[in-house]
Amino acid sequence: MAAGAEATMGLRERKKLQTALRIYRTAVELFLEKSFDAVSVQEIADAAEVSKMTVFNYFGSKEDLVFRPIEEHFSDAARAVRDRAPGESAVAAVRRQFLEMVETRDPSVGLHAEPYARRIRQLIIDTPVLMERAYLTSEKGARALADQLTEETGDATLALIAAATLSAARNALVEEHHRRIDAGETVDEVARDAADRARDAFALVENGLRDFARRQ
Incomplete structure (x- = not known):
């Protein structure tokens, strides 16, 4: 605070x-x-x-002693979509929020120089009961996003697909940040191209995978 x-x-x-x-x-x-x-x-x-x-x-x-301060971030994407401006798409809202977090080096996207957040992440990875809690909480966040999109579009199936895809893209970007830092890169090095990688990732989602991995 x-x-x-x-x-x-x-x-x-x-x-x-x-x-x-x-x-x-x-x-x-x-x-x-x-x-x-x-x-x-x-x-x-x-x-x-x-x-x-x-x-x-x-x-x-x-378990709350570990998760209470960080649990709200599992619903970041759902909040971005819920609070977006008129005319802004769901993909644009999640992308905008993520880029803002990259800009501010938010610990929840793995770009904070302070190692404390990464130590907590490692604790979760090393503890099965905490990993299960993380998985269930992540699924809850994706479901909240799907519910928001279902409410707006009336199509539960497509909303679920869209929410899963957006959540997966976001999670993959965060994991990439952690992977590179764990491999020895500095936070500054990872942050240098983080915004470009995020734009590429959300462009892939936005374009519906139509040209991805087209076999020649």
Whole structure:
């Protein structure tokens, strides 16, 4: 949360936010140190100097301690389509939002120089129960996009195809960013052509694959 936004909160709200952040950071550090499965909620509570009940009051489950701050990004595409301007297509809206995130080096698209987000990503990859949660949450985001498109077009089948294609393009771009950085490229190097790659990817979606991989 931005410092300006926090400054406008009352004392009680600021204390609640600080407690939630302390619990979250404590939990993630313990997970990274010992593994997700090896850490109990009671251990997190003790390290954060709160009760176990307080942990559950702020975070409904152990998995929420990892996903709560990042889960909203799984529905980014659905929000872009829902909030787009009149005359803007679904593809254009998702492309515009993604390019804005590339420009600002948003951690959710894998382009932030701070390695903390990538450490959390690796934690998720290394933990089966978290990978399952990530998959289900990603599917939920794609379904929200499909539902939005169905509401607008009345065609559930085509809406589902469009949502799946847009989600796949977006996910592939993010994974490419992570893959290149994991292979040793700097964030600046990856970001340098990220916008061009995104435009190419969404152009492929926009053109309906009609000229893709045409056999000669």
